[in-house]
Amino acid sequence: MRWTKGDRDGGSGGPAGPRGYHHGNLKEALVRAALELIAEKGPAGFTFADAARWAGVSPAAPYRHFRDRDELVADVARRGFDLFTAALTKAWDDGKPELMAAFDRLGRAYLDFAKHQPAYYSAMFEAGVGLDTDPQLRAASEAAFAVLRSAAERMVVLVPPQGRPPALMVALHVWSMTHGIASLFGRGDAARRALPMPPEELLEAAMLIYLRGLGISPGR
Amino acid sequence: MRWTKGDRDGGSGGPAGPRGYHHGNLKEALVRAALELIAEKGPAGFTFADAARWAGVSPAAPYRHFRDRDELVADVARRGFDLFTAALTKAWDDGKPELMAAFDRLGRAYLDFAKHQPAYYSAMFEAGVGLDTDPQLRAASEAAFAVLRSAAERMVVLVPPQGRPPALMVALHVWSMTHGIASLFGRGDAARRALPMPPEELLEAAMLIYLRGLGISPGR
DNA sequence: TGTACATCAGTGAACGCGCGTTCACTGATGTAC
DNA sequence: TGTACATCAGTGAACGCGCGTTCACTGATGTAC
Numbered sequence: 001m002r003w004t005k006g007d008r009d010g011g012s013g014g015p016a017g018p019r020g021y022h023h024g025n026l027k028e029a030l031v032r033a034a035l036e037l038i039a040e041k042g043p044a045g046f047t048f049a050d051a052a053r054w055a056g057v058s059p060a061a062p063y064r065h066f067r068d069r070d071e072l073v074a075d076v077a078r079r080g081f082d083l084f085t086a087a088l089t090k091a092w093d094d095g096k097p098e099l100m101a102a103f104d105r106l107g108r109a110y111l112d113f114a115k116h117q118p119a120y121y122s123a124m125f126e127a128g129v130g131l132d133t134d135p136q137l138r139a140a141s142e143a144a145f146a147v148l149r150s151a152a153e154r155m156v157v158l159v160p161p162q163g164r165p166p167a168l169m170v171a172l173h174v175w176s177m178t179h180g181i182a183s184l185f186g187r188g189d190a191a192r193r194a195l196p197m198p199p200e201e202l203l204e205a206a207m208l209i210y211l212r213g214l215g216i217s218p219g220r
Numbered sequence: 221m222r223w224t225k226g227d228r229d230g231g232s233g234g235p236a237g238p239r240g241y242h243h244g245n246l247k248e249a250l251v252r253a254a255l256e257l258i259a260e261k262g263p264a265g266f267t268f269a270d271a272a273r274w275a276g277v278s279p280a281a282p283y284r285h286f287r288d289r290d291e292l293v294a295d296v297a298r299r300g301f302d303l304f305t306a307a308l309t310k311a312w313d314d315g316k317p318e319l320m321a322a323f324d325r326l327g328r329a330y331l332d333f334a335k336h337q338p339a340y341y342s343a344m345f346e347a348g349v350g351l352d353t354d355p356q357l358r359a360a361s362e363a364a365f366a367v368l369r370s371a372a373e374r375m376v377v378l379v380p381p382q383g384r385p386p387a388l389m390v391a392l393h394v395w396s397m398t399h400g401i402a403s404l405f406g407r408g409d410a411a412r413r414a415l416p417m418p419p420e421e422l423l424e425a426a427m428l429i430y431l432r433g434l435g436i437s438p439g440r
Numbered sequence: 441t442g443t444a445c446a447t448c449a450g451t452g453a454a455c456g457c458g459c460g461t462t463c464a465c466t467g468a469t470g471t472a473c
Numbered sequence: 474t475g476t477a478c479a480t481c482a483g484t485g486a487a488c489g490c491g492c493g494t495t496c497a498c499t500g501a502t503g504t505a506c
Binding site for chain 1: 501
């Protein structure tokens, strides 16, 4: 029988304990290693050998699962986009029960992801992984954006038709603002700037002003 | 006599040509080397020895000018903030002759800097240089933000007093939006996302909507 | 149920390489007199 | 103006180290019969 995903070491992470000749779950362990190491020292701050060491295997073992370090980081990014998409989808919940509340939840879910999954967020947006290297990665990234876009589509319908902007543009505005706040203030790393208010409030205020500018009043 | 800054190699960059025992301008040459290498391979993509090689000196030479690689990158970031501040200050020009036009120029200058000085921008915002490592760096970073902040102060005065937001918050909104657009779409590197319109237009549209939300009409 | 065999996943030793850093040194520059 | 000397900036050789990568190998697992 094979090990079920994640049930080694009690699932708690950390360098591997004693085990047999076969690791049984090395691919997942390497991904976890990459996440730990990215969280510690940034997406460029670790080596393929570091990841192997963290997982408790010889430096040659990772080659059974990834061509090189870049492929490992790209895999982390892809998994990150999948989780991100799931989190955004759940928060948005198709705009139910009320559009504005759902929109607010969506923004908070974005910041929340950046804050609590900084390693994934780094791999996705700051590791310099080209989206072109892997079609699956591109698809995962586009699925995440699609959630923002469909939310934007529902929002613009509330705008009086004569001044209605393209939904795509609104989605890009929301994405940019949120990403800007997340990367400047939203994470726990050393490069973060100090802020006189929580990032969530900064974003909420920005979105209220922006929506008012579109002609959407928060009342409905 | 010493070499004047920048007049070696015709000022064109590139590995050094023949020279005497003393380089004469090594510190500046190392900074230029760092910029070239950051532009090529990202802020984490080069070594101290690479910079020395690029400048045409032995691997030990840089130690006369920088304690280590981090100090070199921090120096690049500091210089970047100085240039950035100068560019923003010039574009804003104290809101003359007309606030809205000046505000538009300011945003464009920001994106322009990110686009044409991607290496500086990287060192400033993405190299993981802690602002705390160097008081000069922090001061330079704050000077840049001060330009945005003083522009925001002038803008909020146009808002009817009963709904006037804190200038600091407006400055943070502008900064976040602009930084978000710049990092997602504004640079020429491989990680950039495709965009159906120029980043400048995306930003301008966002700012118009945002200002309308504040109650400021573009007309004046 | 047992056994032979194929496949798979990880080993560990080996290699060449470039890095960071140090060191005593040396060539060039500036300055006191 | 000349000269001795101090200071400075870069040299080049050396070191230990860890990395990336390869290789023949071996232990474990799964499966055909």
